[in-house]
Amino acid sequence: MSVGAAIALAVGGTLLMAAGLTWMALRFNREYNEHEKAALARLRQELPKRGWTFAPRDDSIVELYNWWTEERTWRNPLEPFVKPPRAKAARDVITGSHRGRPFVAAVLDTHYQGEHVWARCIWIRTPAVRPALGVSKVPALESGINAGPGMGDLRFGNPEFDDKFEVRTGSDAFAAAVLNPAVIRFLLAERCRLRGLRFFGDQFDVSDQYTFDHRDPAELIPALDLRCDILDRIPSAVWAQGA
Structure with missing residues (x-):
């Protein structure tokens, strides 16, 4: 394998890893935002009932x-x-x-x-x-x-x-x-x-x-x-x- 091919593979692997981490971060943020929205909705329902x-x-x-x-x-x-x-x-x-x-x-x-x-x-x-x-x-x-x-x-x-x-x-x-x-x-x-x-x-x-x-x-x-x-x-x- 040539040096250029090895560098290309390394760069490609790094980009794939970065893309994977970015996707995971975006998914985590989306799930957290959905949880927060649902939690606050439940809290708004409980506040007046419980004083x-x-x-x-x-x-x-x-x-x-x-x-x-x-x-x-x-x-x-x-x-x-x-x-x-x-x-x-x-x-x-x-x-x-x-x-x-x-x-x-x-x-x-x-x-x-x-x-x-x-x-x-x-x-x-x-x-x-x-x-x-x-x-x-x-x-x-x-x-x-x-x-x-x-x-x-x-x-x-x-x-x-x-x-x-x-x-x-x-x-x-x-x-x-x-x-x-x-x-x-x-x-x-x-x-x-x-x-x-x-x-x-x-x-x-x-x-x-x-x-x-x-x-x-x-x-x-x-x-x-x-x-x-x-x-x-x-x-x-x-x-x-x-x-």
Whole structure:
């Protein structure tokens, strides 16, 4: 094969690959636009029925997010000078009540280590402000390492839970009250869906693997149900004054 033919083949292959990538990008954008249009149509139907409100932008929750990341996030001791994420704006903000609990759902425009990151939040307000508590699903080996002296991971006497979840908190008593046997059983049953949960101030959020567009009621309502199902298993005494 001549040099010219080899170059022609290489150029042709590159052009075909570029055309394929362009086609895939156009198809993805078309499918996303179709999904967004359908999701927003479903949301417009649900808003008046449920008494929810929608705002394209509402930065009132930005301050709370930044307070939480600055004051209540457990930092990596190996990276003491790395600052936590900070939000600049809140977009597609939905507020309302679900199963008698106030909530806010939004996408936060955040910056972290020089990069722009979209952070989705679906927060349910708790009856009272309580200490910070974070529960995250981790590999068993990592959970075991973090349970070592001085690492801060609590253990609850349930080997399956202790191996699969890491617990960080500002109050051991609050963590023990929240992570009672009923909640632990629920978290283990839902472990394929859950990545973690956190309490901060008077807000509660869950990290799950199936909520991609909070504007779609078909995704938002199950996400809210998941959070309420966990809160339903926490005794009301946990929120009592002085608890």
